[in-house]
Amino acid sequence: xxxxxxxxxxxxxxxxxxxxxxxxxxxxxxxxxxxxxxxxxxxxxxxxxxxxxxxxxxxxxxxxxxxxxxxxxxxxxxxxxxxxxxxxxxxxxxxxxxxxxxxxxxxxxxxxxxxxxxxxxxxxxxxxxxxxxxxxxxxxxxxxxxxxxxxxxxxxxxxxxxxxxxxxxxxxxxxxxxxxxxxxxxxxxxxxxxxxxxxxxxxxxxxxxxxxxxxxxxxxxxxxxxxxxxxxxxxxxxxxxxxxxxxxxxxxxxxxxxxxxxxxxxxxxxxxxxxxxxxxxxx
Ligand code: GUN
Numbered sequence: 087x088x089x090x091x092x093x094x095x096x097x098x099x100x101x102x103x104x105x106x107x108x109x110x111x112x113x114x115x116x117x118x119x120x121x122x123x124x125x126x127x128x129x130x131x132x133x134x135x136x137x138x139x140x141x142x143x144x145x146x147x148x149x150x151x152x153x154x155x156x157x158x159x160x161x162x163x164x165x166x167x168x169x170x171x172x173x174x175x176x177x178x179x180x181x182x183x184x185x186x187x188x189x190x191x192x193x194x195x196x197x198x199x200x201x202x203x204x205x206x207x208x209x210x211x212x213x214x215x216x217x218x219x220x221x222x223x224x225x226x227x228x229x230x231x232x233x234x235x236x237x238x239x240x241x242x243x244x245x246x247x248x249x250x251x252x253x254x255x256x257x258x259x260x261x262x263x264x265x266x267x268x269x270x271x272x273x274x275x276x277x278x279x280x281x282x283x284x285x286x287x288x289x290x291x292x293x294x295x296x297x298x299x300x301x302x303x304x305x306x307x308x309x310x311x312x313x314x315x316x317x318x319x320x321x322x323x324x325x326x327x328x329x330x331x332x333x334x335x336x337x338x339x340x341x342x343x344x345x346x347x348x349x350x351x352x353x354x355x356x357x358x359x360x361x362x363x364x365x366x367x368x369x
Pocket of ligand 1: 182183184185186207227228352
């Protein structure tokens with residue numbers, strides 16, 4: 087089988103067109119411009135790139151945006167003070183604290199200070215709890231984007247065996263819950279899993295979210311599987327995923343490329359969440 091490509095860039099573009107229309111409507115009907123504040127601490131190179139992409143995406147859909155770039159030696163209390171100031175700022179509907187944070191700063195504590203209604207990352211315990219309980223408000227951006235990509239294939243998720251590789255709070259755990267909500271049978275694999283191949287070969291849907299180039303080799307893929315590659319690593323200046331794309335595409339029915347698959351969806355879902363926050367707050 088030769089896989090069809092799930093074009094995250096194209097799908098993102100279509101969703102962003104809709105967001106632009108909704109932003110214009112919101113401006114006309116309520117005089118409100120969705121506003122996002124991003125906090126970045128330190129000089130992590132990849133994080134700086136992501137944050138500037140978020141800022142640019144906001145501008146392109148007509149959002150108001152702020153980027154707060156704080157030095158590496160900022161204290162936890164200083165970050166919390168800024169978060170609390172932004173909680174009270176009526177121009178700001180969404181707040182995001184870019185991770186990773188410098189050593190010694192507890193991201194869960196920081197996230198617990200963001201108002202759940204402004205938590206567009208969906209990392210606050212209230213939002214993770216609501217997702218777990220089956221009544222999600224803000225769904226973390228990358229998992230939300232992955233579900234959108236799978237749905238756009240038109241394939242029915244119900245009853246399929248989904249194997250998620252990775253168990254992070256940001257990706258593996260929430261995407262597993264979202265797949266479960268769509269009635270998939272879900273297996274979560276991680277660094278202590280014995281015999282990864284035996285699980286992956288059984289998968290109708292593979293979600294790879296590790297950041298380990300070519301961890302999922304072509305011989306592990308079941309004929310006709312849907313492959314979502316959320317891994318990203320720079321190798322010799324090139325972005326590569328977790329899946330051995332060239333071999334996997336000959337067996338899968340659908341596959342995301344890296345780059346151009348999951349990546350563009352993350353920021354698009356952030357825009358969607360920020361728009362939702364703005365709409366909810368003007369109710
Ligand atoms: N770092 C990498 N991805 C993300 C994300 O989706 N949100 C935040 N806050 N930090 C990240």
